[in-house]
Amino acid sequence: MLLTITTTHQPATDLGFLLHKNPARLQTLEITAGQAHIFYPEATPERCTAALLLDIDPIALVRNQRGPAGDGFALEQYVNDRPYVASSFLSSALAKAFNTAMNGTCKDRPELPEVLLPLEATVAVMPAATAEQLERLFQPLGYTVETEAHPLDPTVPEWGNSRYFTLRLRHPGIRLRDSLTHLYVLIPVLDNNKHYWINEAEVEKLLHRGGEWLPQHPEREFITRRYLRFAEYVNPTLERLLGEEEAPSDEVPGSLGLTGASSVDLFAGTEPADQPGAQPTREKQNLHDIRLDRVAEEISRLGAKRVLDLGCGEGKLVRRLLKIPQVEHILALDVSWRELERAQQRLHVAEMPPRQRERLTLTQGSLLYHDPRLAGYDAAAVVEVIEHLDEGRLTAFEQVVFARARPGAVLVTTPNADYNQRYETLSAGEFRHADHRFEWTRAQFAAWAAGVAARHGYTVRVVPLGPEAAEVGAPSQLAVFELGATAGA
Known part of the structure; x- marks a missing residue:
């Protein structure tokens, strides 16, 4: 992870005074899960470049529980x-x-922070949906924006480009502290997996660093929503930035400005509570809760006594199932041992009364390989799992669950790709979550569900999950498969 900042201001070595970093010395700082190195590849009176190089340790990320949003998959x-x-x-x-430097302080040269410098900043690898997205963020701030797209695989050009770009920003005259602040705010806007908790402190950081320029930015609402993520912080912050009269109004309090009266959080479709550093909103039910509640209701309706939770994560569905008196035993399975540890902690398994503890088994396993432990159950829940599998592996999943385990009912949820156009932060063809391998439209999901049911002797019905909108349906969808012997139970 590399950022360079270059100036041709005369003398260019004034950059060292502004940054409070001596060009003659390499400096190293300890950061979360690694180190940051500050050095100068060039430092002459004519041209000076400061580099910030981050050395992130992926092993430390796992140890610190700061992994990517898809960390339910062990290798990732x-x-x-x-x-x-x-x-x-x-x-x-x-x-x-x-x-x-960001605070505009320079003890040795107090006049320097106010000097307008010709600056060039380069971010070696920047994620973005499109190059145009980067231009919309930086051009209004006076930068000339150059992007270089990186192919998915240079040896296979037909695969096209990835979502990664080299970003070069040039400004003819800007205060260094302003440029650093722009980068500080806008880089996390394009990060789908922030490594820290989002709370009230983040609101104050955004107001402190963006208060001077963000209210005039044409993409201010997009930036605020992406920086803060959750409606309980976004709308009050926009009111503070823009004033109550100018702030966007929503038909539902706390919504994120989706077209129509949707109370679903903009990022609920990406399971925000499962992402590192994220937390669910407290003022309303988000989409993930809607899914889990509906699946628990269906399991109760079916009268299931022995239930599988396949891809259980940290145990949110398990918590709901334990409240259903008829459920006698739950086998909760996940490929990630770390998620199982979280489930144990968040369910307080060690403090459960013995009879309650006997109702639950947490175990590690994969849905792509036959597992005899999965046989003999009345129902299986597979909540937001299949889209994380490569489509080519769905046949193996089908064999494991429907052909071998054959529970009396199977409940599968997955995002509805038709609805994605309602998410203003998603570009065409972009998935809701970085780890999704595919996202199906309603027609695609219905066709897959019908084929699975026909091949394995199940009936199936597909129902929407979440508020429905004209033409695009609901944000998520549920397929309820039932074996003939249990249909209508």
Whole structure:
């Protein structure tokens, strides 16, 4: 993860005074899950470049429970883009390495912070839906924006480009502290997996660093929503930035400005509570809760006594199932041992009364390989799991669950891709979550469900989950498969 800042101001070595970093010395700072190195590749009176290099340790990310949003897959905890791609780690390192410069202080040369410098900033690898998205963020601030797209695989050009760009920003004259502040705010806007908790302190950071320029930015609502993520923080912050009369009004209090009266959080479709550093809103039910509540209701309706929770994560559905008196035993399975540890902690398994503890088994396993432990259950829940599997592996999933385990009922939820156009932060073709391998329209999901049911002797009905909108349906969808012997139970 590399950021360079270059100036041709005369003398260019004034950059060292502004940054409070001597060009003659390499400096190293400890940061979350790694180190930040500050050095100068060039430092002459004509041209000076300061570099901030982050060395992120992927093993430390896992140990600190700061992995990517898809960390339910064991390998991805260690093999991911976090060490290389600009993210909230870089923003935090900027604040730590150049805090004095961002505050506009220069003890030795107090006049320098107000000088307008010709600056060029380069971020080696920046994530974005499109190059145009980067232009919309930086051009209104006076930068000339250059982007270089990186292919998915240079040896297979037909695969096209990835979502990664090299970003170069040039400004003819800007205060250094302003440029650092722009980067500090806008880099996390494009990070889908912030490594820290979002809370009231983040609101104050955004107001402190963006208060001078953000209210005039044409993308201010997008920036605020992406920086803060949750409606309980976003709308009050926009009111403070813009004034109550100018702030966008929503038909539902706390919503994020979706077209129509939707009370579903903008990022609920990406399971925000499952992402590192994220937390659910407290004022309303988000989409993930809607899914879990509906699945628990269906299991209760079916009269199931022995239930599988396949891909249980931290145990949110398990908590609901334990409240259903008819449920005698739950086998909760996940591929990630870390998620199972979280489930044990958040369900307080160690403090459960013995009879309650006997109702629950938490175990590690994969849905792609036959597991005899899954046989003999009345119902199985597979909540927001299939979209994390490669489509080519769905046949193996089908064999494991429907052909071998054959529970009396199977409940599968997945996002509705038709609804994605309602999410203003998603570009065409972009998925709601970085780890999704696919997202199906209502027609695609219905066709898959009908084929599975026909091949394995189940009946199936597909129902919407969440508030429905004209033409695009609901944000999520549920398929309820029932074996003939239990249909209508």
